Amino acid sequence: MGKNLVQKIFESHLVSGTLETNEEITIAIDQTLTQDATGTMAYLQFEALGIPRVKTKFSISYVDHNMLQTGFENADDHRFLQTFAAKYGIYFSKPGNGICHQVHLERFAKPGETLLGADSHTPNAGAMGMIAIGVGGLDVALAMAGEPFYLKMPEIVLVKLKGKLSAWVTSKDIMLELLRRLTVRGGIGKIFEFGGSGVGTLSIPERATIANLGAELGATTTLFPSDEKTLEFLKAQGRKKDWIPLHSDQDAEYHQIIEIDLGKLEPLIAQPSSPDKVCLVRAVAGKAVKQVCIGSCNNSSYFDLMSVAKILKGRKIHPDVSLTITPGSKQVFEMIAQNGALAMLISAGARILEAACGPCIGMGQAPPSQAVSIRTMNRNFLGRSGTPEDQVYLASPYVSTACALKGSITDPRTLGLKPPRIPMPQRFLIDDSLILPPASKPETIVVERGPNIQSLPLRGPLEDVIEGFVILKVGDNITTDHILPAGARILPLRSNIPAISKHLFERVAPDFFKKTREMGGGFILGGENYGQGSSREHAALAPMYLGIKAIITKSYARIHRSNLINFGVLPLTFKDPDEFLKIRQEDHLRITDLRRAIQGESLLRVENTTQKRMFEVSHGLNTREREVLLAGGLLNYIRRGKA
Numbered sequence: 001m002g003k004n005l006v007q008k009i010f011e012s013h014l015v016s017g018t019l020e021t022n023e024e025i026t027i028a029i030d031q032t033l034t035q036d037a038t039g040t041m042a043y044l045q046f047e048a049l050g051i052p053r054v055k056t057k058f059s060i061s062y063v064d065h066n067m068l069q070t071g072f073e074n075a076d077d078h079r080f081l082q083t084f085a086a087k088y089g090i091y092f093s094k095p096g097n098g099i100c101h102q103v104h105l106e107r108f109a110k111p112g113e114t115l116l117g118a119d120s121h122t123p124n125a126g127a128m129g130m131i132a133i134g135v136g137g138l139d140v141a142l143a144m145a146g147e148p149f150y151l152k153m154p155e156i157v158l159v160k161l162k163g164k165l166s167a168w169v170t171s172k173d174i175m176l177e178l179l180r181r182l183t184v185r186g187g188i189g190k191i192f193e194f195g196g197s198g199v200g201t202l203s204i205p206e207r208a209t210i211a212n213l214g215a216e217l218g219a220t221t222t223l224f225p226s227d228e229k230t231l232e233f234l235k236a237q238g239r240k241k242d243w244i245p246l247h248s249d250q251d252a253e254y255h256q257i258i259e260i261d262l263g264k265l266e267p268l269i270a271q272p273s274s275p276d277k278v279c280l281v282r283a284v285a286g287k288a289v290k291q292v293c294i295g296s297c298n299n300s301s302y303f304d305l306m307s308v309a310k311i312l313k314g315r316k317i318h319p320d321v322s323l324t325i326t327p328g329s330k331q332v333f334e335m336i337a338q339n340g341a342l343a344m345l346i347s348a349g350a351r352i353l354e355a356a357c358g359p360c361i362g363m364g365q366a367p368p369s370q371a372v373s374i375r376t377m378n379r380n381f382l383g384r385s386g387t388p389e390d391q392v393y394l395a396s397p398y399v400s401t402a403c404a405l406k407g408s409i410t411d412p413r414t415l416g417l418k419p420p421r422i423p424m425p426q427r428f429l430i431d432d433s434l435i436l437p438p439a440s441k442p443e444t445i446v447v448e449r450g451p452n453i454q455s456l457p458l459r460g461p462l463e464d465v466i467e468g469f470v471i472l473k474v475g476d477n478i479t480t481d482h483i484l485p486a487g488a489r490i491l492p493l494r495s496n497i498p499a500i501s502k503h504l505f506e507r508v509a510p511d512f513f514k515k516t517r518e519m520g521g522g523f524i525l526g527g528e529n530y531g532q533g534s535s536r537e538h539a540a541l542a543p544m545y546l547g548i549k550a551i552i553t554k555s556y557a558r559i560h561r562s563n564l565i566n567f568g569v570l571p572l573t574f575k576d577p578d579e580f581l582k583i584r585q586e587d588h589l590r591i592t593d594l595r596r597a598i599q600g601e602s603l604l605r606v607e608n609t610t611q612k613r614m615f616e617v618s619h620g621l622n623t624r625e626r627e628v629l630l631a632g633g634l635l636n637y638i639r640r641g642k643a
């Protein structure tokens with residue numbers, strides 16, 4: 001029987017296990033990436049492992065999130081990251097060089113290799129035919145230490161593309177269509193492999209838009225073959241030698257096949273406040289728009305910004321609209337500056353921001369209250385933009401530009417223009433001077449730690465009895481932005497767990513911190529897909545620091561569940577989902593004989609001492625996860641030499 005692409009790359013990296021669905025496997029990791037908002041923790045964890053130099057083929061530390069520098073905190077972090085990278089054998093991409101996923105695609109992603117990244121959109125590199133997985137910082141630290149990565153073998157879904165996109169329809173619409181069909185939970189436990197004749201019509205940046213948005217489906221990763229288009233892109237990046245052809249076999253098998261006829265798609269838009277609330281642009285056309293933001297690791301490529309510039313050339317944006325443009329990388333920025341496209345954007349009235357995450361993570365450009373903001377980004381969770389009652393829509397650069405011109409939601413097909421055609425440059429502008437290689441004499445480097453860098457809190461081994469009050473009860477699809485928001489005020493505290501823990505759940509339950517402190521910890525209850533969205537391990541680490549012992553939900557998002565285990569917080573699920581309705585916030589819960597119960601069958605009994613009844617929860621842990629939890633988290637487990 002033939003093999004699919006995922007099986008081929010996994011097989012060539014398999015350290016243990018067999019590629020049976022749901023079996024635990026370990027794979028060797030070739031490359032790692034971190035960004036500054038997750039990187040400081042990842043490197044403190046790496047340091048705690050006591051290893052002098054990274055053991056991966058290639059590891060890189062990007063600075064792209066915490067770029068506002070309104071106080072000393074972010075600058076402190078940047079210095080820490082730069083000196084740490086130099087000392088431990090890690091490349092360092094300086095602030096200004098661009099967004100991690102865009103730069104990685106341009107300069108480092110390699111067909112056939114594996115990449116682990118401390119950011120949920122790491123699968124962006126899947127566009128290049130590599131297995132790229134988003135994880136918490138601690139998992140990246142372990143990969144840098146040479147440990148293989150553990151994962152439950154996902155189901156492999158083939159997304160078969162046929163035909164070609166019509167005018168004004170983009171690869172963003174392909175993924176919005178999948179989100180519409182499958183929802184933000186549709187990819188949990190799955191890898192999406194793209195195939196079919198339509199794949200050959202998509203360039204690498206178009207594929208990256210798709211691979212990047214796989215994170216919004218909850219997928220483990222998203223993968224494309226490596227073909228002529230891959231070669232063309234790598235050649236233009238001066239990296240022809242990195243190319244290898246990679247395809248699935250003709251008779252490869254998949255768990256599921258989803259077909260999309262590209263020619264039948266129309267421009268789509270995700271409405272507030274979830275990436276899966278997708279409808280046709282023409283269904284909401286005419287709504288007044290106050291802000292348009294073009295950029296983020298989704299849709300900030302040379303092709304995206306050139307298309308926007310060509311549409312805007314000689315035109316002015318609507319007087320009511322504020323339009324921001326964030327180039328994805330220095331390469332993109334410099335190329336559009338040199339070829340005159342930047343001048344077209346400025347002349348049309350755009351506000352040009354530096355090459356960074358920026359508005360996507362609420363680092364500036366919060367929209368006006370209740371005003372419609374159209375963004376080319378990947379997430380529109382309520383309040384993520386920095387405005388509590390925001391109205392953020394997600395759409396392609398074409399749709400966004402049409403909205404900026406008209407001042408209302410506009411289907412670009414009604415502009416009466418021809419869609420721009422942007423040819424692949426013979427050669428991109430290649431200047432890696434903002435990527436610093438590690439020091440040749442590491443012993444001479446002193447890691448700089450400003451006052452923003454605080455040590456890593458750890459907990460002791462798992463107790464035999466845990467008890468406490470239900471401090472918070474929340475519903476389905478709670479994101480890590482709900483658990484621990486980002487944005488200009490809170491993001492700078494990422495290297496300081498005591499300080500950042502004060503902001504836990506602040507948009508959902510402003511008294512969460514105070515209550516948790518007063519009650520000395522306790523439990524959190526959630527619905528389906530708890531912890532969806534980002535990889536930020538702070539959303540597990542800060543609750544652990546405040547004494548949260550267990551979370552009980554209907555189901556978890558993959559990365560967040562791993563992060564909870566890594567930091568010694570029990571991720572339990574209701575045996576009977578209806579139990580969720582019966583438990584009240586502030587009920588008192590107790591689990592006894594926990595250490596034995598964890599080692600036994602999957603079911604645990606919980607006593608609701610307030611209601612004087614018992615109910616059952618499942619831990620669903622494999623052998624290794626049990627050991628990690630018993631030790632009080634992954635670092636304790638590793639240090640005890642059990643890895």
Ligand code: MIC
Binds near residue numbers: 121361534
């Ligand atoms: C995001 O898009 O939510 C982030 C900010 O990039 C996060 C990482 C973080 O919280 O630092 C992610 O996607 O993992």
Ligand code: SF4
Binds near residue numbers: 065119121298356360
């Ligand atoms: Fe940055 Fe936004 Fe991409 Fe996250 S999704 S890496 S915040 S640009």
